[in-house]
Amino acid sequence: MSDGVFDNDSVPSEPVGGAGDGGFMAGIGKMRDSADRMIESAKTGGFRSSPEGVKPLIDACSRMIDRIEELRAIFSRLAQDPKLGSSPYALRVAKHDRQSADGPQGAVPQLLALRETLVALTEALYRASSQYAEADEAATMRGSARNDLMTARQGFSS
Template sequence: MPIAWDSGEAPDTSAWGAAIGKAGSVIDSKAIETTKAETQKLVEAASTGGFRISEEGVKPLRAALSNMQTRLDELSSNTVRRLGQAPKLGSHEYGQTVAAHDQKGGANELGSASIVLDQLAQVLSDADTALARAAGIYKENEATTADGMNVGQA
């Protein structure tokens, strides 16, 4: 049964294809490299006290990172295992060549899906480390300030 559109005409689906193509390329190695660099800046800022956040403020951020890591682990365990296997394209030379190329591009090359997923996992870990450090520095700063106020009152 055909789909009935309200206008009576089928929509132009070329934009959908373009959107799907864009969505598939969102997590690429260049985007991950940029994100890694920015995350390292966050880690450095947290380490030097240039970035602080309260324990209550950091809880939802760290929970979101943990949730992302869990989902990434689930995705990786299913996807990377499959990407590491050459697709079955027949025993002829061309099929074997294409299968080897697909396997290499999916799991072994720089910029492959499995490498990018590993890099994303590292970004999530680095971001969590930065948030933990920033919360620790915030807590230390609060303790130092409270101690300073108590010394003046004694």
């Protein structure tokens, strides 16, 4: 007799929703590559804009970065196995759920990668508007974001 949702071995062993074939992370990677190309173009004068032209974009990126930072407290909770019981099947489901949160294709690494990409995009926008002091600040943030991403990945894999 079935006792509900956790009555068989139906937990998928591979990521679902396109995550295994790229999914959201592939999109973040493409976005990051574009931001890096924008930075290089802005450095050589190939991409320019007025400060007023990039301000709404910089503001939007800043709001998204701030929101991801606000979520960091939740990230640590997601890095814990959910308490679903001690049966072998419940432990498998808990492991699968945690992988959805902080595994290689999980929500946490994807959000941290998005943050790093938004910081790079902000740097490109500052450079394009010839606001080099702000661009240097964005580059510093970018280095910090990269360090945060590496630290988070190491913390989640241990």
